Amino acid sequence: MTTQDELRPTLTTESGAPVADNQNTETAGIGGPALIQDQLLFEKLARFNRERIPERVVHARGAGAYGTFTVTADVTAYTRAAFLSEVGKQTETFLRFSTVAGNLGAADAVRDPRGFALKFYTEEGNYDLVGNNTPVFFIKDAVKFPDFIHTQKRDPYTGSQEADNVWDFWGLSPESTHQVTWLFGDRGIPASYRHMNGYGSHTYQWQNEAGEHFWVKYHFKTDQGIRNLAQGEANRLAGEDPDSHQRDLREAIERGEFPTWTVQVQIMPAADAAAYRFNPFDLTKVWPHADYPPIEIGTLELNRNPDNVFAEVEQSVFSPAHFVPGIGPSPDKMLQGRLFAYADAHRYRVGINADHLPVNRPHATEARTNGRDGHLYDGRHGRQKNYEPNSFGGPVQTGRPLWSAVPVNGLTGNHAAPVHAEDDDFVQAGTLYRLFSEEEKQRLIANLAGFIAKVSADREDIVERAVENFRRADADYGRRLEEAVRELRKQR
DSSP states (O other), X not given: OOOTGGGSOOOBOTTSOBOSOSSSOOBSSTTOOBOTTOHHHHHHHHHHHTOOOOOOSSSOSEXXXXXXXEEOSOOTTTOOOGGGSSTTOEEEXXXXXXXXXXXXXXXXXXXXXXXXXXXXXXBTEEEEEEEESSSOOSOSOGGGHHHHHHHHSOOTTTSSOOHHHHHHHHHHOGGGHHHHHHHHSGGGSBSOGXXXXXXXXXXXXXXXXXXXXXXXXXXXXXXXXXXXXXXXXXXXXXXXXXXXXXXXXXXHHHTTOOOEEEEEEEEEEGGGGGGOSSOTTOTTOOOOTTTSOOEEEEEEEEEEOOSOHIIIIISOOOOTTOOOTTEEOOSOHHHHHHHHHHHHHHHHHTOTTGGGSTTTSOSSSOOOOOOOOSTTOOOTTTTOOOSSSOSSSOOOOOSXXXXXOOOOOSOOSOOOOOOOXXXXXXXXXXXXXXXXXXXXXXXXXXXXXXXXXXXXXXXXXXXXXXXXXHHHHXXXXXXXXXXXXXXXXXXX
């Protein structure tokens, strides 16, 4: 007669040897000290000590799910990307949501931009679209990114995020005024990952079969509707359920309530860029919809949860440099920096063979490179030669660039981005403010004032610079904010 335990698989060590006792450490007699020969004990403890990899410096706190992208409109006039080649075509995807500034243990319901990183497993290789839940960002040049993030992280002396640091940087970087208005408005704290939009944020290039190229911006409009949290509600939720957004996403998919987004693009003919009223490659600016109306091109559905959060969410890697034929970069200076920084961060954090992991490797084709060895290399290439050109049947280049060449001119140097007719750091922030209802304006002012008022009492200069940026965006905006901050600082 067979017992239930006899039907179960045998527990083994890492090397496959059967484990006789997983409950008691081997000791020198009853009650004696542990023996170094108990290799199961040391194997388990040593592995446990190494179960964590360095967390992401930014976007550390996240959740993810697999899904499907379906093409709903013919865009072959604009791009030759195979996964966009026909209406009805479907491509497997993996989407990772995240907060930006918080560490791995931070709460979900906080005022912070949300990462919206989407991997398309296409037949021409993986295409990564690494964006946020806002169409703009705080800065326009990647050289400022480390400094910006340092202001959002813990101060080297106090070990806490400091209002002095945040507002000192924002006040001295007026280009941030537009994004700060987004962040402290109602959409600054989404109610869940399902109830927010996503954006590619940067400008990208599309190239068609004829070699013509276009500039595009991506929009992912939630079909669940926009829902946000007020500051008080978010404070309560962050304390009661730090995993609120992650839990909501997982449980919705488990119930079969698959979240969806309508995917749109704005398309600018290449010839329009030079004379457009805003610099089309400035990450702190949007293209007004009246100028380039969004065109629906597809739907995105999330329909499968990861089986293991560490393996598939923590170890997932995304890089804006992962393009496919027909899609490429633009001269956006923030994007240009990210083309290097993202892949380099993952080589450090996960390892040189991170792209071999199941969540990261191509699903609809095969990666064929001459890269070998390194930490956790699995020997997948066997005896194949690791150089090119070779006469042993190895992979060869296509000779066809993935995207169109862009003309350049002038002298090398540390140049500021070109200024277009209506470019300044405040015009779009003012436009956004005036689009808000009176109730939305009141909440925006309250959110901003509550944070600015925390600046040290002896640093009124930081407060004045911060308020002045909003005044330059809109006189009413600045006046109301100045009054609100003054009242709060009197009460301190």
